[in-house]
Amino acid sequence: KAGVTQTPRYLIKTRGQQVTLSCSPISGHRSVSWYQQTPGQGLQFLFEYFSETQRNKGNFPGRFSGRQFSNSRSEMNVSTLELGDSALYLCASKRLAGLDTQYFGPGTRLTVL
């Protein structure tokens, strides 16, 4: 069974631009979560989607948004990029909406110049 895939793997943007990252979950998984990983803050939860609805949201500004499609694929968008948004963005999928094991993709490395 194929794992979680994320595209693109690397992105370079400049301040003020916006970016869209994509995540395809493991087949049969309906929940997708996004995490941001930085050297300073570590791994932080952004949001979770299940059946095209946002279930939970972390403590990030409104510039960070996401959505999920009917095939469970998810995208996250960051508008008006700031230098501090440079990070590894990880997507994780799980079968259920509740307590379940999350499986991670390889991540998208975003660099903001």
Place this chain on the structure above:
Amino acid sequence: AQSVTQLGSHVSVSEGALVLLRCNYSSSVPPYLFWYVQYPNQGLQLLLKYTSAATLVKGINGFEAEFKKSETSFHLTKPSAHMSDAAEYFCAVSIQGGSEKLVFGKGTKLTVNP
């Protein structure tokens, strides 16, 4: 709110030596606990998980962890380190109740010396 503390941001062992990575959690309800490993420029790979069944959990690559409720700990061990174990290890907790997000520790970078 739940939290995770990993003691030691860097651990160095010799090849063949015991690996012990420490994790303590804080949770007001019974937690699910996880250990993930991250190799350079890669995502997180699940090593093992505790989901309220057996307290001694065996994972991949010879790793195991023991859930000790009285000590609120979930330390990761491996009897004999291999060079390929060099990576960063993250302990995480998740609880039932509206937001089953993973809350991670800061990570422990494991170095294995020949």
